[in-house]
Amino acid sequence: MISIGELARRAQCTVPTVRYYESIGLLPKAQRREGGHRAYDRADLARLNLIRRCRDCDIPIERIRELVSLSEGQRLCGETVAFFEEQRRVIQARIDALKELDLTLSLHLQSCRSNCLPNGDPCEIFDQLQA
Numbered sequence: 001m002i003s004i005g006e007l008a009r010r011a012q013c014t015v016p017t018v019r020y021y022e023s024i025g026l027l028p029k030a031q032r033r034e035g036g037h038r039a040y041d042r043a044d045l046a047r048l049n050l051i052r053r054c055r056d057c058d059i060p061i062e063r064i065r066e067l068v069s070l071s072e073g074q075r076l077c078g079e080t081v082a083f084f085e086e087q088r089r090v091i092q093a094r095i096d097a098l099k100e101l102d103l104t105l106s107l108h109l110q111s112c113r114s115n116c117l118p119n120g121d122p123c124e125i126f127d128q129l130q131a
Contacts, residue, residue, distance in 0.1 A: 001039040001040065002039070002040050002045070003039070003040075004019070004030070004037075004038045005042065007044060008044055011045060014050055018048065021051055024061065025065075026047075026051055026061070026064060026068065027051070028047075030044070047071075048070065051064055054067060057087065058091065067083055070083065108125045111125070112124055112125050
């Protein structure tokens, strides 16, 4: 059995993070020692590592709940693959949106650099954004 501080250290997160995941049910309620202190085992550490790595992959909490339930079942590869394919689609859509945003900002900057900046005129970006 390990303390909450040791669990957090091993999972590379903070004690408040562990408490939060426990409070929302992603981690099971900790066992308690005689003094009332939380005590965790290897299964708790494994689940916390799963949760942390999912968060590192930008998977939302509610989706992590789904994955945790998959991990507790038969661990069918097809379901797991479908889960991560969906997450990749979400990430790809965000990447596409960011590329479009980058292009838009580049066009605004190019317009400013070629038109108003050399002449000392008022910045055209404001006019473009307000139109």
